Amino acid sequence: MLLDTPVRIGVQIEPQHATYAQIRDAVSRLEEMGVDILFNWDHFFPLFGDPDGAHFESWTMLGAWAEQTERVEFGSLVSCNSYRNADLQADMARTLDHISGGRFIFGTGSGWFQRDYDEYGYEFGTPGSRLNDLAAGLDRVEARWERVNPAPTRRIPVLIGGKGEQKTLRIVARHADIWHSFVAPEDLPHKISVIERWGETDGRDVSGLLVSNELKRRDEGVADALFEAGARLFTLGWAPSDPDYDTVRRWLRWRDGKNGA
Template sequence: MPIRVGVQVQPQHADFEGMRAAWREADEAGAETIFTWDHFYPLYGEPDGKHFEALTTLASMAEVTERADIGALVICNSYRNAELLADAHRTIDHISGGRAILGIGAGWFQRDYDEYGYEFGEARDRLRALREDLPRIEARLAKLNPPPLRDIPILIGGSGEKVTLKLVAKHAHMWHGFGDAETFTKKNEILLAHCADVGRNPSEIERTWGIHGNVLEHVDELVAAGVQHVIVGIGGDGTGYDLGPLRELIAWRDRVNAA
């Protein structure tokens, strides 16, 4: 399988037009995927800096790009009703011409919860809610009229060994995590065991992995370990984004896939 690369254009510390320009640039450069994230405040830098909401951002991204699949790394399950989340992604899929990914996770950033009035609770509560909502999302996607233009891939973010990776085995078409090659190998072995337990073919799940900093420092080790899709996160620099790291990654991908 050819290696794929993507970018998370983080919706913080930038103007909206700066994000639009970055999406277009990434799309034209050859990224296979373009992602946002689902928070209400920046995760680093000035904590009250510029920031934008995810679903409306995705709708705009769908309109101005042409090639790349688009989604969030990842939507927080706590912030929206499961049926609404499915319907919104169906609509985004139509806006994009069939390129939507439904990325989802249990949520973790307490400030979002506190400031917007959601119950933060315990991690086990948020994971229980995700476990209950994934079948609702799948059922709603199957009922919508018109349906999505394709079977929307479900991406689950997280590496919790007992619950999250079991949910990946049951529901996901893509699994996303972070860490070094040793971390990936350990978590992937646990995912393989969960797949065996639920009777899922593990080859049906694409392994995607987030990287930061020097994008080429460890990427060969990750791919050798089994990562299939490498995604670099890039934050805003005041008004826009420097996509130099993505271009390095695309050039690396082209060399690896041509070998």
């Protein structure tokens, strides 16, 4: 695992219950403050609050962020593999990579929010079938990146979320550059060891994997414990309709303290 890499702070701007003007302003301010990565999420309806409240689509928004920003990396935490053809996702990701000058992160997962599937006409399947589809989809994404013209500007980082040991973490070991989860500090070493074992089984070196975790409703004590367990990317879920910049500043100070700034 990447234990010698600097700590990075991400902010997941929730694309719900807000105007796009509020989201756009948040993107600008958070980049100016020094946040390392900006994320949204890939759903079609709010995840909490009014279930029929305002909500915006992920990938369209990411295209706007690619043009709006200059320094910060960005992506979806995470895109749903089920909602778009895998080869199309690869081409969309490659295009965002070029628009942004190589700052796009391809976050992906198998999907879970049944309302999205039902209302937009996707087959929900089972957790197992969706994970199988994710594994096959990532093979196609990576193969498409080898064929598109122009090629991506860099090896586009792949972020995969989840913690299931039999399927999800094997997919992480095969494909991910970043692994994101909500795993507690005391459980993180075991999950990392599972990824390492799958890497040995499948012949992929996972020593460069960046371990990512969540900050929302957590304090510095938990973050310190996650750091000691190997996490280096920490992401804060954040509402642009009620922007709490003071909390972001607090976590940026914590980051800088860890990095000796």
